[in-house]
Amino acid sequence: MSPAEFLGYVGLGLSVSLHIMLVTITLGLGVITAAWRYLAYSRGDTWYESAARRAFRVMVATELFSGVWGTIITVFLAGFFPGLTALATDVIFLPIAIAIASILIRIPSIGIFWYTWGRVSDRVHVLIGFIMAAAGFGVPLGFRYIFAETVYPYAAGMALQGQVEQARLAVFSNPVYPYLMLHTVFAALSVGGFMVASLFAIRGQEDARAVRTGALLGLVFLVLQAIAGAAYLFIALASYAPIIYDNVFGVLLGASATINLAPVFLLKMVVVLALLVFGYLTFVNSGKGAVPSYARYLAPLALLAVVLGEVMNDGGKYPYMVALGKEGLPTSLFFNAYMPIPMGAVYVILAFFITAIVIFTVAFYYAIFKKFVE
């Protein structure tokens, strides 16, 4: 890999990891907001109403920043890896169209949900909430096909053999996709639960009922996520992308690796274990009316687990761009050689990204946690 290729690879990896981490928050909180809004209506319990508002405000603050990273990914892909982007826009045209349509429904529905709160009938508002939550999942429903094709180029392979038209529909039959998508959905719901537990455990704003509910949701979906994750690793990756399987897990059993990600895998296992233990303790203690201080760290731990999972899934192909059995298609096959990459400009851009992350994190912590949730 040339320095420019490596920079493109790392820049893309950074953007994808951040994007996935942030959208996981918004997807999970979207479902919880809609569900609580429904419970407020069906049970006439005002606690659900105010809890839904608090969860929703944090979701909104995260949504826009997460969207920015989606744009960054697109520009990085098209600029650094034009070949891969051109292939995706053709073979994965329909799934991408589904994702775009979902974005177009999701963001306005968030605005409509907020500005119609208390201004339309409860039933209509609940419906808007569920549209908002469902549209959110429409985005990974489409985009995860791109990830599936880079793990196992099922349709892309057909297209490269000349069966382009068949490939455009065959993309929906990628055998890796169901495992990956299931894992994504459970991860989002689990993060949503732990996010709620942490949010409502902030000092001075504790709410044991919400913390207990959040911890319960987080735990249930974490278990389901772990099952889906195991199936993804031991069935999908082992069968269709042995290079990733070996780099992540096989290397522990003595398999050769192109990059040793076993430490990342083991770290993720520790994080998941910690989440299970502290999630359970939070659930038990908050049931007694006490909010333990460690509940605040459930969300960061859950997000760390998400990032580690994404690093394994995407970085597990290193040094390849697309996995292909025990090897892959190198980045150079898709990399932009049409023009010398202005490295200075790219370093400046990466520096600005890091600055923006810092500013956003500070603003998010002080403004959102201290002001919005109050």
Add this chain to the structure above:
Amino acid sequence: MSIFEHMLDGQVQVYLPLSALGIYLHAVFISITFGFPVAIAMLLWKYHKSGEPLYLDAAKLMTSVLMVNFALGAVTGTLVEFGLVQIWPGTIFAIATSAFTPLTLELIAFIMEIVLLVLFYVTLGKIRPVVSIGALAAYAAFAYLSGVLIMAVNSWMQAPWGTGPVAKELYPFLPEYGPLAADVQKLVAVKALALVGAAQGVPVSTILQMPGISEKLGEVFSDPWVALTNPYAWPSALHNITAGVIIGLAIGAAGWAYRYWRTKDEKYLKIFKAVIPPLVILMLIQPTVFGHFMGEAVVEYNPTKFALMEGAAATYYNPIVALVAYGDPNKPIVGFDQFYKQCNQLGSTTVGDLLKQVGVDLNTVVQSLGLSGQLKLSQAASLLDVKLADVCKADLQKAEAKMELVHYAYYTKIAGGVVAFAAALVLLFSAWIRVPGLTPLAEKIMSIFGPRERALFVLTLIVLIGAALAAALGWAVREVGRKPWTVYGLLYPEEVVTPVPATPGFLAFAYLVILAVGIGGLVAMYIVATRRLLVRK
């Protein structure tokens, strides 16, 4: 199928209106993104100077609208961005070359825009107004930078800077586009492949997606900064961004004027007066000074577009237009008749001759790039015998077919601008500056529209409608005027369009979603904007 027909013509006809709808929708929100920060800054400055909470509350209300608008701008921007790479995937080649630097730098602008806007929003009213103005100015600076960079990309498609004499070799009436920053042999090879591909229903994107194609073809462009050194880019950015600021400001001003008219409450007049100065100043400068710079760039780099704008099927004399365009009233307005004549300079040179001249052997290119599975050269043999003069004339005919549309759109745009300009002058002398002789005249004109409260609203609305009409039609002239090319003189839309067929169901769904987002977004902003303005005691 001949060189003059493309199998993907139908795709272009179907997808072009969809793209245009997305871009116009984005433009609505972008105008507010550009204009509202100026109005909010004016209100905060007034608050800083007077301490009156009215100005702070008005600034907060406009900021809430700006926040909703920003989200909608981001959504429609995503739509336009994906529309570009999904529906016109051949443009990925431009994104990887001439557009690489502006688009990657635009990421800085975009991400800083969002963090600074959030920072401004959450601190507004909690910190000193001057500091808030600073945060807002920083946000606006990145928003304008984003506009400059996007306009640089669009401008490269209008005037492909760095391609030197390549377009002129095909169309002798075109100028050279800057010092050569491209490998002519490779650029011509890409163009030839695009031409052969389009005739066989194989667009550029199908070639781009072949693994390893970039490595095999190698460096086509040597200067990654070429889009930013394009002399077409700067007048374009200045002209279009200020147009957006004017429309955004006019929307805000019209809103406050409407409230003043309906309630007759003087507080709304105070707010209106605070936001009107930058609108009037820009309305006077933008069409005259910045518009002139833009016009000069069109005259120099887009001769067919200029001829379309002026309805010049045949060359004619018009001292006023010539003075404005060339600075010389005696120069003729060059029409299509001259362009056709210049096509004849190409003599009997064929496409094959041109390829030979630059050392491109199509067979070798196809073999070396591994494209023999995609492109059937046997079917393209006749292409090599086509005379360049015939290609030149066929393209001129396609351009000329749009003359009526471009000409009338251009002059309606001018009319819209003149009306807005005149209304701004009346506002200037009646609501802002008092000048003996002019103010009474302005007030006399205002009286035509009824009582002062109503007249202020009507005049602001005229500025808004005139400016919006000018901007919308101006953009249409810019985009339709460069046809039949997507990249002026180099690439056709048929060469960059997606090969994925558009089903009626897909199109209906796409239109429905885009329109729903547009209408829903505008309603959401209206709801936010019409919240009661609470003034603290």
